[in-house]
Amino acid sequence: xxxxxxxxxxxxxxxxxxxxxxxxxxxxxxxxxxxxxxxxxxxxxxxxxxxxxxxxxxxxxxxxxxxxxxxxxxxxxxxxxxxxxxxxxxxxxxxxxxxxxxxxxxxxxxxxxxxxxxxxxxxxxxxxxxxxxxxxxxxxxxxxxxxxxxxxxxxxxxxxxxxxxxxxxxxxxxxxxxxxxxxxxxxxxxxxxxxxxxxxxxxxxxxxxxxxxxxxxxxxxxxxxxxxxxxxxxxxxxxxxxxxxxxxxxxxx
Numbered sequence: 001x002x003x004x005x006x007x008x009x010x011x012x013x014x015x016x017x018x019x020x021x022x023x024x025x026x027x028x029x030x031x032x033x034x035x036x037x038x039x040x041x042x043x044x045x046x047x048x049x050x051x052x053x054x055x056x057x058x059x060x061x062x063x064x065x066x067x068x069x070x071x072x073x074x075x076x077x078x079x080x081x082x083x084x085x086x087x088x089x090x091x092x093x094x095x096x097x098x099x100x101x102x103x104x105x106x107x108x109x110x111x112x113x114x115x116x117x118x119x120x121x122x123x124x125x126x127x128x129x130x131x132x133x134x135x136x137x138x139x140x141x142x143x144x145x146x147x148x149x150x151x152x153x154x155x156x157x158x159x160x161x162x163x164x165x166x167x168x169x170x171x172x173x174x175x176x177x178x179x180x181x182x183x184x185x186x187x188x189x190x191x192x193x194x195x196x197x198x199x200x201x202x203x204x205x206x207x208x209x210x211x212x213x214x215x216x217x218x219x220x221x222x223x224x225x226x227x228x229x230x231x232x233x234x235x236x237x238x239x240x241x242x243x244x245x246x247x248x249x250x251x252x253x
Contacts, residue, residue: 005055013084017077019064020044021092022055024240029093031127031238032060033100034085036078036107038133039068046215047104049205053231058240059100060092068106073141078110082121100237101126104204105172108134112147112180118156128237130162132230133169133203135176151183158189162237162246164196164203164230168222171200194233194248198226205230 004025010018024030033054037043042065051061062085066077086096103111108131114121115129121142136147143150150156161184165177174195181193201207205227206215218224229248236246 005052007052013064014080015077017042017065017067017080018044019062019081019084020048020051022051022061022063023092024055024058024060030058030060031094031098031100031240032062032085032089032092033102033130033234033238034062034064034082035234036064036066036081036103036110038103038105038107040214041067041069043214046201046206047204049217050227050231050234053205053228054234057231057235059235059238060094061234062092068141074110075141075144078142079121086124096124098127098238100128100130100234102130102132102234102237103134104132105134105200106140108132109136109138109147110140110142112136112161113140113143113145113150115159115161116147116151116154116156117143117145118154120156125156125159127239128160128162130164130234130237131177131180132164133166133172133177133200134163134180135172136180137176148180148183151180151187151189158187160237161189161191162233163191163193164226164233165193166198166200166203166226167195168198168202169200192233192236192243192246194229194246196222196226196229196248198222202226203230
């Protein structure tokens with residue numbers, strides 16, 4: 001099925017940065033997942049396996065490069081990719097009210113920070129937020145504030161959160177997502193949280209290669225299964241997969 005996905009690569013979105021767009025099979029309208037990578041620089045390629053797996057489940061997936069070493073921590077890149085996605089939503093098959101904001105690691109924190117703010121970004125708020133292997137206590141480049149702190153003090157209308165974290169994650173321990181999930185639930189926010197026996201890159205169907213000094217597509221079974229789980233969660237957040245089919249217990253394949 002993946003060979004039917006249309007991948008549009010190297011689309012400029014501003015600030016000299018590029019993004020890739022993965023469209024699902026078929027020509028009908030589809031909701032959009034804007035998927036941000038983590039702290040690694042310009043690593044949109046790392047998320048390609050996950051993006052393809054999610055597009056195969058019916059969502060359009062937009063994956064931009066961004067740089068966490070920029071003077072503003074990547075804020076301008078991240079918000080420009082959001083502005084591009086909102087502006088392009090109709091051409092991609094959806095309105096800008098049908099965008100799931102998603103991210104891995106620091107990208108997940110950046111997505112969460114927007115999701116919990118009452119004002120969102122210029123009054124815009126996502127359809128849902130999906131966070132993969134993220135932490136929530138430190139300020140996010142997108143807002144300059146901590147998602148956990150904003151959740152505790154803010155009065156934003158709840159949006160659904162979809163969270164995946166690896167129990168073998170030594171970069172961002174799983175307790176980070178457990179605590180954030182508990183905080184969301186205490187305030188009455190809808191949240192689906194799945195733990196999976198993988199490491200930090202495993203949740204995005206990747207593995208770290210010391211020789212390359214960056215991540216590459218996963219070969220280990222635990223990471224492939226975890227990536228499939230994340231794809232189902234992203235698709236469920238977008239509404240292209242029933243929520244009941246998103247969990248970790250589905251047979252693979």
